[in-house]
Each structure stands twice: as C-alpha cells, then as structure tokens.
Amino acid sequence: MIEGSSDAKYTGKLRYGMVGGGTGAFIGDVHRKSIALDGFAELAAGCFSRSPENTLTTGKALGLAPERLYSTFEEMAEEESRRPDKIDFVVIVTPNTTHYPAAKAFLSRGIPVVCEKPFTVEATEARELAELAKKNDLLVMVTYVYTGNVTIKQARALVKQGEIGEIKFINAEYPQEWLLAPAEKQGSKQAEWRTDPAMAGKSNSVGDLGSHIENMISYVTGLRIESLLARLDKIGPGRILDDNASILLEYEGGAKGMFWTSQIAAGYDNAFRFRIFGTKGAIQWNEEASNYLEIFRFGQPNAALSRGKDPFYPHAQSFSRIPSGHPEGYFEAMANIYKTYIGALSKKKSGETLNPEDLDFPNAEMGVDGVKFIGKCVESSEKGAVWVTI
Ligand SMILES: NC(=O)c1ccc[n+]([C@@H]2O[C@H](COP(=O)([O-])OP(=O)(O)OC[C@H]3O[C@@H](n4cnc5c(N)ncnc54)[C@H](O)[C@@H]3O)[C@@H](O)[C@H]2O)c1
Known part of the structure; x- marks a missing residue:
C-alpha cells in the first residue's frame, strides 16, 4: 500500500523557541530537523546554551533575529511572553535538572512546553508542572520519541483490539555500549552530565533509557x-x-514484567526492544528495525508486519510517510509526535474542539509517571532491591 500522510487539517505556521540545543549538543538538532520535516512551526527564539556566545553563534547559524537570542531561559520566558509575536511553544532540550525550572518559567507565563524526558528529576516537581499546565490550560508534550513510530501506533491499536488476548508477561530491554568506556573522562559532554547527579538527577541508565521503556509499555x-x-x-x-x-x-490486573537497561553492553548501539505476551499471541518490536512489527499468533505461522506495505489500523497508517522499503526512523518518529502536538496547538488556537486522536502525543501525566517510575527504581535499589509499590 502506498499512502502518504494527510496534512490537510494544519493551517498556518506556529513559532517556537528552544532552550538548550546549542552547537555541539545532541537532541536539540534532532528536534529542529524533525519539526522542519513537516514545517508546521518555525524557530523564532532561543537560549541554546549556558554560554551566551554559543547561543549567539547557534542563533546566527539558524538565521534568528539577534533580539530573540537570550542569555538565560528566565529572560527568554519573560521577554517572549510580552511580545505580540511571541512563541507559541518552547522546546526544552537541556540536561535533566534544568527541565523543571525552565518548564516552570514558561508555563507560569502562559507558554506551552515541550520537554525532553525525564520530565523532571523529582516526582513532586513533575506533578507541580502538570498542575500548572492544567491551571493555565496549556498543552505539554514530553518527548518520548519512540511512541511516534508507525509500528508502535499499530502495536497499540492491535493490543487494544484484543489481537494478542489478555497480557500476561512483558519483557523489555534497552542496552547500549557507549559507557563501557569512561566517556565522561574522555571529553564527551553527553556522558559528563549523564553520570553527574547534579545534572542527571538520581539515576543515569534508568532515567535515560528506563523512562523510555516505562512509557513505551504503558502506551x-x-x-x-x-x-x-x-x-x-x-x-x-x-x-x-x-x-x-x-x-x-x-502490573495492575496481574501481568508481570522484566526490564533491563544498560550502557555497558558491548556490541549494542541503541537496541531498544520489547516483547509482549498475551493469552492469544505476542508482539515483538525492535527500534533498530522499527519499520517492522512482529506478531506471533499461538499455533499459527509467525508474521512481520511491514510499515508502508501491510494493512495497518487507519490511525497508525495516517503517520506513514513513504512506501515500504524506504526506512522511516528516529526523525520521522519525532516528527510524528510533533505533528500531533502542533496540530493540537493549532486547533486550540483557532478555538476548535480537540478529539482523542488530536491528543495522541506523550503528555504531562506520562511525564509524571516516568519520573515516579525512576524514583521508585532508585528507592527499591537503595533499600536492597525490595518490592516497592508505585
Ligand atoms: N528522547 C530521546 O530519545 C532523547 C535522546 C537524547 C537525549 N534526550 C534528553 O534530552 C536532554 C538533552 O540531552 P542531550 O544529549 O541533547 O544533551 P547535550 O549535552 O548534548 O545538550 C544539552 C544542551 O543544553 C544546554 N544547556 C544546559 N544548561 C542550559 C541552560 N541553563 N540554558 C540553556 N541551555 C542549556 C547545553 O549547553 C547543551 O547545548 C536530556 O534531558 C536527555 O535525557 C532525549
């Protein structure tokens, strides 16, 4: 099946700002390129780094007006909230401990927030942000990017339709190899802050990778x-x-699960994988082959559903951009959650009613769940690996 995505419901272009994502940073650039894929929003302002020089260089390279480049996110939130052409949302792509103060600065001034995961480092902070967004009627997205995959939308629909029966067991893992070397002592900025509690929070591998697993399985x-x-x-x-x-x-209802996160697993790049077993069958997904979703129906031949070729549920299909055999990946998954979020913001701005599919992006409550999960893993481990309730 060759079917592109329909963009008909999106009109006009929104403006966004970015905190973090300066020259040399990883994920900020992925956000900018993913947003640009559909072009429903354009970058208008930024505080890209703690270094004002980096912010100026990055902003200049991105073609931003100098008066919309800010030395601190506090200044940016204050100044932008006063402009007639203020940003419609801000994207926060800094190390973890900055998420809370930055998100609070914008939400408290009426600016919707997109924030990287984990939403915050303390569950109380995440709850406070979710309440603030609710009080100020602002849409928040926490960028659990992998749920933007077409095959994941299909997996969710398929489970909901009962195709694998009642879920009994979940096995999920996210191994990487990059911290097998002491990268934090070898000049890797990304490794430096991830291994430092002052910037990462209470956990490294569970915060960085486990939060994706928790959100994915719950989604x-x-x-x-x-x-x-x-x-x-x-x-x-x-x-x-x-x-x-x-x-x-x-899990509530009795299903059991087993997760593994690792950054010291030699041979593994970004091997996020899950297997979900139900009473009628199972599904299996692997981020490094994300155009396929494997489905095993008990007693029948196994199958691999191919994005762009095999029939998918309509909502999942609507996110497929190109025909099968041309792999879609990380950028498209990020673009898909942005497309939904920006679509919802646009509809809200024009006073239209939002339906459940308009809100199919990872939201503040999912952000809260993620932070709670990380905190409980740390608590359990510190108590000697004991069972703790969530
Ligand atoms: N969703 C995903 O798949 C995914 C992938 C990678 C990273 N992340 C998350 O994204 C965030 C950033 O990770 P990264 O790997 O891009 O880090 P990075 O170190 O590459 O980039 C962080 C950027 O934030 C800037 N920064 C730090 N403090 C700032 C401040 N107070 N004001 C303005 N800018 C500031 C730094 O100068 C840098 O440009 C983390 O929370 C991480 O967990 C998510």
Missing part, C-alpha cells in the same frame, strides 16, 4: 505498574550513578 498496553523491584548497578569504575539495571514489575 502500547495501557497497563499501569503496581509495584516493582529494581537493582541498579554502577559498573564503570568510579561511577556514582547506575549504568546498568534489572527491574521486575507487577
């Missing part, structure tokens, strides 16, 4: 975690935070 299955037992390991010499973790879970 696909709709199940909520009831209790968990976690052991967080610090394998790299001198590490203060975990770089490997094993987690057992109990």
Whole structure:
C-alpha cells in the first residue's frame, strides 16, 4: 500500500523557541530537523546554551533575529511572553535538572512546553508542572520519541483490539555500549552530565533509557505498574550513578514484567526492544528495525508486519510517510509526535474542539509517571532491591 500522510487539517505556521540545543549538543538538532520535516512551526527564539556566545553563534547559524537570542531561559520566558509575536511553544532540550525550572518559567507565563524526558528529576516537581499546565490550560508534550513510530501506533491499536488476548508477561530491554568506556573522562559532554547527579538527577541508565521503556509499555498496553523491584548497578569504575539495571514489575490486573537497561553492553548501539505476551499471541518490536512489527499468533505461522506495505489500523497508517522499503526512523518518529502536538496547538488556537486522536502525543501525566517510575527504581535499589509499590 502506498499512502502518504494527510496534512490537510494544519493551517498556518506556529513559532517556537528552544532552550538548550546549542552547537555541539545532541537532541536539540534532532528536534529542529524533525519539526522542519513537516514545517508546521518555525524557530523564532532561543537560549541554546549556558554560554551566551554559543547561543549567539547557534542563533546566527539558524538565521534568528539577534533580539530573540537570550542569555538565560528566565529572560527568554519573560521577554517572549510580552511580545505580540511571541512563541507559541518552547522546546526544552537541556540536561535533566534544568527541565523543571525552565518548564516552570514558561508555563507560569502562559507558554506551552515541550520537554525532553525525564520530565523532571523529582516526582513532586513533575506533578507541580502538570498542575500548572492544567491551571493555565496549556498543552505539554514530553518527548518520548519512540511512541511516534508507525509500528508502535499499530502495536497499540492491535493490543487494544484484543489481537494478542489478555497480557500476561512483558519483557523489555534497552542496552547500549557507549559507557563501557569512561566517556565522561574522555571529553564527551553527553556522558559528563549523564553520570553527574547534579545534572542527571538520581539515576543515569534508568532515567535515560528506563523512562523510555516505562512509557513505551504503558502506551502500547495501557497497563499501569503496581509495584516493582529494581537493582541498579554502577559498573564503570568510579561511577556514582547506575549504568546498568534489572527491574521486575507487577502490573495492575496481574501481568508481570522484566526490564533491563544498560550502557555497558558491548556490541549494542541503541537496541531498544520489547516483547509482549498475551493469552492469544505476542508482539515483538525492535527500534533498530522499527519499520517492522512482529506478531506471533499461538499455533499459527509467525508474521512481520511491514510499515508502508501491510494493512495497518487507519490511525497508525495516517503517520506513514513513504512506501515500504524506504526506512522511516528516529526523525520521522519525532516528527510524528510533533505533528500531533502542533496540530493540537493549532486547533486550540483557532478555538476548535480537540478529539482523542488530536491528543495522541506523550503528555504531562506520562511525564509524571516516568519520573515516579525512576524514583521508585532508585528507592527499591537503595533499600536492597525490595518490592516497592508505585
Ligand atoms: N528522547 C530521546 O530519545 C532523547 C535522546 C537524547 C537525549 N534526550 C534528553 O534530552 C536532554 C538533552 O540531552 P542531550 O544529549 O541533547 O544533551 P547535550 O549535552 O548534548 O545538550 C544539552 C544542551 O543544553 C544546554 N544547556 C544546559 N544548561 C542550559 C541552560 N541553563 N540554558 C540553556 N541551555 C542549556 C547545553 O549547553 C547543551 O547545548 C536530556 O534531558 C536527555 O535525557 C532525549
């Protein structure tokens, strides 16, 4: 099946600002390129770095007006909120501990927020931000990017339709190899802050990778975690935070789960994978082959559904951009969650009513759940790997 996505419902272009994502940073540039894929919003302002020089250089390279480049996010929130042509939303792509103060600065001034995961480092902060957004009637997105994959939208629909029956067991893992070396001592900025509690928060591997797993499984299955037992390991010499973790879970309704996160797994690049087992069958997904969703129906031949070729549920299909065989990946997944979020903001701005599909992006409540999950894993591990309720 060759079918492009329909962009008919989006009119006009929104303006956005960015905090973080200066020259040399990783994810900010992914956000900018993913937003540009559909072109429903354009970058208008930024505080791209703690270094004003970096902000000026980055802003100039991106073609921004000098008066919309700010030395601090506080100044940016204040100045932007007063402009007649102010930004319609801000994107926060800084290390973790800056998420809370930055998001609060914009939400309290009436500016919608897109924030990287984890939403905050303390569950109380995440709850406060979610309440603030609700009070000020602002849409928040937390960029759990992987749920933007077409195959994940299909997985969620398929589970909801009962195609694999009642879920009994979940096995998910997210191994990487990059911190097997002491990258934090070898000039990697990304490794420096991820291994430093002052910028990463209470956890490294669970915060960085486990939060994606928690959100993914909850998005696909709709199940909520009831209790968990976690052991967080610090394998790299001198590490203060975990770089490997094993987690057992109990879900409401009785399903069991087992998660593994690792940054010391030699041979693995970004091997995020899950398997969900139900009473009628199972599904399996792997981020490094994200155009396929494997489905195993008990007693029948196994199948791999191919994005862009095989029939998908209509909502999932609507996110497919190009025919099968031309891989869609990380940028498209990010573009998909942005397309939905920006679509919802646009509709809201023009006074239209939002339907549930308009709100199919990772929201503030999911951000709160993620931070709670990280905190409970740390609590369980510190108590000696005991069961704790969520
Ligand atoms: N969703 C995903 O798949 C994904 C992937 C990577 C990173 N992330 C998240 O994105 C965030 C950033 O990660 P990264 O790898 O891009 O980090 P990075 O170190 O590459 O970039 C961080 C940027 O933030 C800037 N910064 C720091 N403090 C600032 C401040 N007070 N004001 C303005 N700018 C400031 C830095 O100068 C830098 O430009 C983290 O929260 C991380 O968890 C998410």
